[in-house]
Amino acid sequence: MRPAEPPQQVALRSFVASLALFDAFVAACGRPAPFALKWPNDVLLNGGKVAGILLESAGMGEGVSHIAIGVGVNLLDAPKSEQVEDGAVAPVSLAGETGAIVTPEEFLDLLAPAYHHYETQFTTYGFAPIREAWLARAARLGETITARTMHTETVGRFDTVDEAGNLVLSTPKGREVIPAAEIFF
16 A cells, blocks of 8 residues: 555554454354454454454655555464463464354455455544444453563553554553553453
8 A cells, every 4th residue: 555644644554454354254254253353453263363464664754655464364274372472362263263164365355345444434534433443342441451562561451542543551550551562361
């Protein structure tokens, strides 16, 4: 993509992509209940990680001239639990958890129109409706989680995602706004 927005706004497309993945999964298996979105860029199925999102950008000066949205989806199989970091969400597959057998091409046919829908919302109305839809599908909202960066670990109640896409936790020290971290349950 060749986005026109400032870098902070471009980065919010991880929320757009996660909503599109959520809808594609629901379309593939016919039920929304087992799916949830994990801040900032994962889709969970029955509490396990079924998909992840990675944004890659290139730019000139302070802007972003190009962005690629990569998604990794465990359709038929998933990595072994011992291949992930201790405390990380265990990987699962769509087939293993739901019995739905979907080819990559079939999944892309579900994902593309879902992405188009949310991208249109985002470019037309901004982040507010995306944020609202994302929060309605958020994993562990209102529960205690751990946010880790290279240098800190913050434990608190997951209260919301703010208007800039930051994680907001209530901690014993008060409200903490976290722009980037690994999340552990």
